[in-house]
Amino acid sequence: MDSWVRFNAQSQAKERVIRAAQYACTLLGYTLKKGGAAAELHKTISQLEAHMSLTRKLLRLGNSVEALEAAKRAIHLSDSVLRLCLTISHLNKAMYFACDNVLWAGKTGLISKLDQQKWTQRSFRYYLFALILNLTRDVYELRLLIESEERYRASRSPPSPSTTLPADSLSSSSSSPAAPATIALPVMSAWLCRRLHLLGMVLYNNPPLLLDLLKNSCDIFIPLDRLGIYPTGSGFVGACGLASSVLSILTIINPWLKLKP
Amino acid sequence: MDAVVKFTNQSQGRDRIFRATQYACALSIYLLRNNSERKDLVAKLISLEATMSAGRKLFRLGNTINSIEAAKRTMRLSDRVLGLCLTAANINRALYFICDNALWARSVGLIRDIDKERWSLNASRCYFLSLVMHLTRDVYVVLQLMAQKVRDKHFRQKMDQHVSENPEVVDVVVPQLDAFLFVLLESLKSHPAVALDTLKNICDLFIPLDRLGIYQSNAGVVGFCGLMSSLIGILTLTHPELRIKP
Numbered sequence: 086m087d088s089w090v091r092f093n094a095q096s097q098a099k100e101r102v103i104r105a106a107q108y109a110c111t112l113l114g115y116t117l118k119k120g121g122a123a124a125e126l127h128k129t130i131s132q133l134e135a136h137m138s139l140t141r142k143l144l145r146l147g148n149s150v151e152a153l154e155a156a157k158r159a160i161h162l163s164d165s166v167l168r169l170c171l172t173i174s175h176l177n178k179a180m181y182f183a184c185d186n187v188l189w190a191g192k193t194g195l196i197s198k199l200d201q202q203k204w205t206q207r208s209f210r211y212y213l214f215a216l217i218l219n220l221t222r223d224v225y226e227l228r229l230l231i232e233s234e235e236r237y238r239a240s241r242s243p244p245s246p247s248t249t250l251p252a253d254s255l256s257s258s259s260s261s262p263a264a265p266a267t268i269a270l271p272v273m274s275a276w277l278c279r280r281l282h283l284l285g286m287v288l289y290n291n292p293p294l295l296l297d298l299l300k301n302s303c304d305i306f307i308p309l310d311r312l313g314i315y316p317t318g319s320g321f322v323g324a325c326g327l328a329s330s331v332l333s334i335l336t337i338i339n340p341w342l343k344l345k346p
Numbered sequence: 347m348d349a350v351v352k353f354t355n356q357s358q359g360r361d362r363i364f365r366a367t368q369y370a371c372a373l374s375i376y377l378l379r380n381n382s383e384r385k386d387l388v389a390k391l392i393s394l395e396a397t398m399s400a401g402r403k404l405f406r407l408g409n410t411i412n413s414i415e416a417a418k419r420t421m422r423l424s425d426r427v428l429g430l431c432l433t434a435a436n437i438n439r440a441l442y443f444i445c446d447n448a449l450w451a452r453s454v455g456l457i458r459d460i461d462k463e464r465w466s467l468n469a470s471r472c473y474f475l476s477l478v479m480h481l482t483r484d485v486y487v488v489l490q491l492m493a494q495k496v497r498d499k500h501f502r503q504k505m506d507q508h509v510s511e512n513p514e515v516v517d518v519v520v521p522q523l524d525a526f527l528f529v530l531l532e533s534l535k536s537h538p539a540v541a542l543d544t545l546k547n548i549c550d551l552f553i554p555l556d557r558l559g560i561y562q563s564n565a566g567v568v569g570f571c572g573l574m575s576s577l578i579g580i581l582t583l584t585h586p587e588l589r590i591k592p
Binding site: 094095096097099103129132133136137140143144151194195 | 357
């Protein structure tokens with residue numbers, strides 16, 4: 086109970102719970118439509134979803150400032166790739182929040198005659214750029230970790246004779262062109278297996294990176310669908326949104342699961 | 347900027363800002379109601395107030411548990427009167443949140459067959475009772491402070507000095523009343539947290555008093571009082587030393 090009080094005290098945590106509920110409503114609306122439920126229930130669910138979306142916009146009213154502060158902090162990072170990715174990602178997030186605030190003002194009637202469709206598209210574009218940069222950062226960190234793990238493995242155990250054999254066989258059988266293809270395929274699959282195993286190990290040992298990668302991968306389907314680049318349907322979008330919200334709530338409850346910086 | 351970010355990160359901080367905006371809108375609507383040129387602005391303010399109110403009801407969905415936890419904590423206080431007042435206040439606040447959650451569910455259409463007016467009145471009643479309990483605690487704390495001050499020899503000298511300095515005031519006003527007011531003001535000045543909390547609760551009290559029809563003021567007074575209490579609430583959040591403890 087005490088942890089709920091502490092959780093509830095953070096406004097970001099509340100926003101995530103409402104986001105999870107909103108995407109659960111999206112998913113529920115889709116399944117109800119597929120199942121052919123009453124129009125009344127479907128209307129209630131979609132009204133609830135719209136209400137939660139508008140309230141989340143209200144709750145996000147100050148987030149541009151936070152994103153700009155995060156961008157200011159990210160400029161001082163030592164790693165240049167991380168610095169670039171994170172700063173531009175935070176700036177894009179700040180622009181997304183600014184468009185979101187304008188949309189809120191339009192929806193509540195503060196700004197009359199607002200082209201809501203145009204501003205929605207704009208905000209989703211900035212969100213997509215921010216997510217692409219976050220994914221780039223995740224892949225970069227993953228690559229660094231894989232390289233260091235490979236170096237560690239190479240330094241611990243000398244290279245086994247089996248790995249040098251395919252190279253010799255490839256160079257010796259250069260006269261017969263059919264032979265390298267039959268030898269190369271099992272070599273390729275063994276190499277792939279090893280790489281995948283390495284990838285799995287690295288991700289398993291770094292849960293913050295795994296969670297962030299999963300979260301961004303789930304999140305990216307939302308703007309892809311809304312912008313029409315890769316339409317997947319509201320059911321899939323709802324499921325992805327719900328999954329990423331749940332992962333995000335996990336990182337708030339356990340701060341050590343949050344990817345730093 | 348950093349302090350602003352830290353403040354808005356607390357959901358209570360954001361809620362207080364939204365509450366201040368909501369009551370500022372209510373006050374502005376009352377002041378501009380007869381102004382025919384500003385009808386657009388009034389419509390926008392009404393829409394903004396409704397949005398803030400609906401949004402705040404959604405944010406408050408989890409606060410029942412907060413109040414129950416607070417009631418559990420205050421039950422264990424050493425001072426019995428304080429413990430009783432605060433526990434009763436927190437339980438009433440928990441009931442208020444339950445009524446508020448039911449009203450939210452009704453407004454989004456999740457529950458259809460509840461009497462909105464009755465639940466709204468019950469919510470106001472619970473809120474009123476919790477405010478009365480808070481005010482009782484404030485009065486108790488102020489009386490304790492005054493008693494403590496009177497016992498203090500140094501302060502008694504100051505009071506005698508005050509009485510001897512203003513003989514004409516003492517003749518006009520009843521001397522005991524003058525002494526009482528002096529002690530009261532000195533106690534409040536030395537403990538600004540108690541003064542602010544009392545002021546906040548008195549301002550807040552006008553809202554359910556108007557809603558329940560006990561003391562009908564108008565929408566302008568309600569808006570002004572709500573705005574004042576929200577601003578005091580923001581002040582106590584930004585300056586934790588101005589917050590009354592426990």
